[in-house]
Amino acid sequence: MYMLEIENLTKKFGKFTALNNVNLQVEEGEVFGYVGPNGAGKTTTIRVLLGILQATSGTANVFGKDAWKDAVEIHKRIAYVPGDVNLWANLTGGEVIDLFVSLRQKSDKAKRERLIEKFELDPTKKCRTYSKGNRQKVALIAAFASDADLYILDEPTSGLDPLMGEFFVEEVLNLKNSGKSVLLSSHILSEVERLCDRVGVIMKGNVIKTGTLDELKQSAACADGKLPDSMEELFMRYYKVSEGV
Amino acid sequence: MRGNFDYTGKLVKFMLRRERIIAAIWIIVLVLFSVALAPGLETMFPDNETRENIILIYDNPIMVSMMGPIFDIDGEFTTGTIYAGMMLLWVMIAVAIMNIFIVIRHTRADEERWRAEVIRSLPVGRLSTVHAAMLTALIINTVLAVLTGLGLAATGTESMGFGGSMLYGAVLGASGLVFAAITAIFCQLSASSSGAFGLSFLALGGSYMLRAAGDVGNEVISLISPFGLAQRSMVYAENELMPLWGLLAIAFAFAALAYKFNSMRDLGQGFIPARMGRREAKxxxxxxxxxxxxxxxxxxxxxxxxxxxxxxxxxxxxxxxxxxxxxxxxxxxxxxxxxxxxxxxxxxxxxxxxxxxxxxxxxxxxxxxxxxxxxxxxxxxxxxxxxxxxxxxxxxxxxxxxxxxxxxxxxxxxxxxxxxxxxxxxxxxxxxxxxxxxxxxxxxxxxxxxxxxxxxxxxxxxxxxxxxxxxxxxxxxxxxxxxxxxxxxxxxxxxxxxxxxxxxxxxxxxxxxxxxxxxxxxxxxxxDLFPAAExxxxxxxxxxxxxxxxxxxxxxxxxxxxxxxx
Known part of the structure; x- marks a missing residue:
């Protein structure tokens, strides 16, 4: 059984097709990288998986259950970090972390304190005073402090500095070592390269390639057989192909 | 300091563009409401006798504390004086609310969402944002004042002449501007838009209460309230101009104070410091x-x-x-x-x-x-x-x-x-x-x-x-x-x-x-002498x-x- 499985998923907003026949699977214990340019449909896919948006057609299952109908049941075993973290101006970071964790399970105090210290967050400050990076830390700490089976991370490090980004990688590797599954949408290709077992590339609502990094590099080989030597180069080739260049 | 107000004009244009729909709705609704009720009042109270009767109902401390005084012309009441007495206060409150929203939207709320930062990084003056917000409020209030004045004059009601109608509109706009300036001050003091909202509405409620206390007691107290001061222009009766100048002077002084505060603080900060909160949730x-x-x-x-x-x-x-x-x-x-x-x-x-x-x-x-x-x-x-x-x-x-x-x-x-x-x-x-x-x-x-x-x-x-x-x-x-x-x-x-x-x-x-x-x-x-209606x-x-x-x-x-x- 896959941890999550998307089949022929299409999502339309009016006339605009945000997702077009998307197919994806994430296996147990796997870190799956989901990459693509802004507006390609990464966040929309995740929101369908979370039951925030309803699929226009096709199916999205998590733990074998329907993402829309069984959302509450599924969420008990998921930890999610959104790309754009919006918090309550009047609550402190510490309060929000406790709230987020407790809406799933009992919180683990030691874990929480370790993470707050590691990510250098001042949990006594009101959220209105937090920068984007600090708001992201709140969501990350809440996610890592939870004991979930599947972690859905949507561009979780876009506001973090490189050192914090490194801590993030460490924590994801921890999850991987303890057999957890992760869906990681990211722009930061070095992160994907280091963490992900398999990668899906989405452009303009279409998943154009799925596979291990090596497989992706092979498929993007130039006419002279030269493989792209970085994720950046790989990505640019796909991008040019999709733009018809 | 040089360049404090650079590019204010462009910001005003930008703010007016963001305001164009909301402000238009406010203005249209308020002007229509103001203009539509004048002819009705004329038909309801066609002669001196009916007018005296309504005045009798109004002339008690409860009504005066709620509505404010109705002024007479040598002991006589006209449709115009009754209109001003019954309407001005309520419309002023609505205009005050409109101004509170306008100023907070373009200053503190933008700052809170880190939009102001983008603007400030451009070659824009330090005080340009607050100045532009005040000018935007000035323009919107002026349009409202002129349209209300012209609209009322155009109803052709005998006791509501052109001069009085324009004064009515002007007082309305000027009181709105006072609240725009008060709000601008609170936007400097408080570090959050919700805080600025709270303080501004407190000032609004306080102005209403001050006026109520003064109107039934000592009139001098009413003059401290922008509402009470505005009503003392005795529109359609004496048509006093002094309260109008007074309101404009107050608005100007408060705006200057807001600018002063603005120049003294960092972006995103306020004078009332953000308190530390709980480390853990209850x-x-x-x-x-x-x-x-x-x-x-x-x-x-x-x-x-x-x-x-x-x-x-x-x-x-x-x-x-x-x-x-x-x-x-x-x-x-x-x-x-x-x-x-x-x-x-x-x-x-x-x-x-x-x-x-x-x-x-x-x-x-x-x-x-x-x-x-x-x-x-x-x-x-x-x-x-x-x-x-x-x-x-x-x-x-x-x-x-x-x-x-x-x-x-x-x-x-x-x-x-x-x-x-x-x-x-x-x-x-x-x-x-x-x-x-x-x-x-x-x-x-x-x-x-x-x-x-x-x-x-x-x-x-x-x-x-x-x-x-x-x-x-x-x-x-x-x-x-x-x-x-x-x-x-x-x-x-x-x-x-x-x-x-x-x-x-x-x-x-x-x-x-x-x-x-x-x-x-x-x-x-x-x-229980006789039964209430079934x-x-x-x-x-x-x-x-x-x-x-x-x-x-x-x-x-x-x-x-x-x-x-x-």
Whole structure:
């Protein structure tokens, strides 16, 4: 059984097709990288998986259950970090972390304190005073402090500095070592390269390639057989192909 | 400092562009409202005699404290003076609210969302944003003032000449500008837009109360309030210009002070420092209901106290109710006391009838005010959703229904709390201020209110309040982007409650669109000489049924739709 499985998923907003026949699977214990340019449909896919948006057609299952109908049941075993973290101006970071964790399970105090210290967050400050990076830390700490089976991370490090980004990688590797599954949408290709077992590339609502990094590099080989030597180069080739260049 | 105001012009253009729809709606609604009522007033009070009668009703401390004074021209009242006396204050309050929104939207709120940072990084002056916001307010207020003035003059009402009409508009705009400037100051002091909102509305309420205190007591106190000062321009009577210059000078001085404060602080900071909070959440926060309660807690406390105080202030004037009897036979007629009846009734019965009429009026007013927090609470999940915070909760193991219920339950529970506050305030104040023999010369009793009856009269409005909450839930569930509809309907109900009871002014079907039209008037005293109009519980049950249906449909819709995402 896959941890999550998307089949022929299409999502339309009016006339605009945000997702077009998307197919994806994430296996147990796997870190799956989901990459693509802004507006390609990464966040929309995740929101369908979370039951925030309803699929226009096709199916999205998590733990074998329907993402829309069984959302509450599924969420008990998921930890999610959104790309754009919006918090309550009047609550402190510490309060929000406790709230987020407790809406799933009992919180683990030691874990929480370790993470707050590691990510250098001042949990006594009101959220209105937090920068984007600090708001992201709140969501990350809440996610890592939870004991979930599947972690859905949507561009979780876009506001973090490189050192914090490194801590993030460490924590994801921890999850991987303890057999957890992760869906990681990211722009930061070095992160994907280091963490992900398999990668899906989405452009303009279409998943154009799925596979291990090596497989992706092979498929993007130039006419002279030269493989792209970085994720950046790989990505640019796909991008040019999709733009018809 | 050089360059403090660079590119203000461009910012003004940008702000006006962002304002173009909202400001246009405000201006159109306010101008239409102002202009439409003038001819009606002329037909309602065509001659001196009818005008004197209405003045008699108005000339008592309760009315003056609510509406302000109506001025005369050498002892004579005209349609114009009555219009200014009845209308100016309310329209000024609306304009003040408009200005508070404009200034906060373009200064503190932008800063809070880190938009101001982008603007500030451009070659824009340090004070340009606040200056541009003030200029934007100036332009919008000027347009409003000129259109209102021209519109009123164009009605051709004899007693509302061109000069007076333009002064009316000008005073309106100038008082709005004062509140724009006051808000600009609070936007510097407070580090959050919600803080600035709170302080600005406190200033608005304070101005209203100061004016009320001054109008029935020492007039000098009224002059401290922008509202009181504006009313002293005696539009359509003496047409005094000094208050207008006064208002403009105050606006100018406050704006200068705001600029000074602005130049003294860092972006994103305020003078009232942000307090440190809890490191860990209290247990009570740790559920979706706990969160909604926490987010609404301050509002619940503030509104509970406000409604209690308002109820108490109405209750405390019961002892003064003899002014009605002494000065205003028309009021007696209004509550059903004809001269023939007067002779046959005992003094305490007369007092009861007077208090009954007053109680009915206060109940409607208080219910209208109490609806404001109820609608805010019921619409809160929609705002949470649009601001992207609902997603944070709904992506955890919280169902849509449970999440929505967290707010809806509070709104419904609050409806009972607010009505209870009114009743306790009214009754308690009457109980503690009315002494034996104090109700004028007509009665020698203590507190005329009967608690159970007062409670029944106020609770009778609950089904109507629930219907409006139900509409809000329906909108949140099905049409979350149309929250304005709920406020529009609320405005309509206010309008109907205030002028809808003037006989034959409006068609019956229009009146019947307001749920208040179906609420029976329940006597609040022991008066039982003749039976009250036949009332049945059927309309209340029907209203409750509609409220329940709207709420259920709202919940179903909320479960079935996509969340609003960006």
């Amino acid at each position: 247990k009570s926060l740790l559920s979706s209901f706990g969160l909604s309660f926490r987010l609404l807690k301050n509002s619940i406390i503030v509104w509970t106290i406000t409604l209690f105080m308002l109820g108490a202030s109405y209750g405390s004037i019961i002892g003064e109710i003899d002014r009605f009897v002494g000065d205003s036979p028309e009021y007696l007629t209004l509550v059903g006391l004809t001269p023939e009846l007067l002779d046959t009734l005992s003094d305490s019965d007369k007092a009861d009838m007077i208090v009954d009429g007053f109680g009915g009026f206060v109940t409607i007013m208080m219910t209208l005010i109490a609806l404001v927090p109820l609608l805010m609470f019921a619409l809160k999940p929609k705002n949470e959703e649009i601001d992207g915070r609902a997603e944070g909760i709904l992506s955890r193991s919280v169902s849509r229904q449970k999440y929505l219920a967290g707010y809806v339950i509070i709104a419904f529970a609050m409806s009972i709390i607010v009505q209870l506050c009114t009743v306790v305030g009214l009754y308690g104040a009457a109980e503690s201020t009315v002494r034996e023999g104090e109700i004028g010369e007509v009665a020698a009793i203590l507190n005329p209110f009967v608690f159970e009856k007062l409670l029944a009269a106020n609770f009778a409005y609950l089904p109507a309040m629930w219907l409006i909450i139900g509409l809000a839930v329906f909108i949140v569930g099905l049409l979350p982007k149309a929250g304005g509809v709920v406020w529009g309907y609320y405005g309509f109900i206010c309008f109907m409650a205030l002028i809808g009871n003037i006989p034959d002014l409006l068609p019956a079907w229009l009146s019947n669109l307001s749920p208040f039209n179906f609420i029976p008037e329940i006597r609040v005293t022991n008066f 009332s049945s519980a059927v309309p209340l049950i029907v209203l409750t049924g509609i409220a329940a249906a709207l709420t259920v449909i709202g919940f179903i819709g909320y479960r079935k739709r996509d969340l609003i995402t960006h």
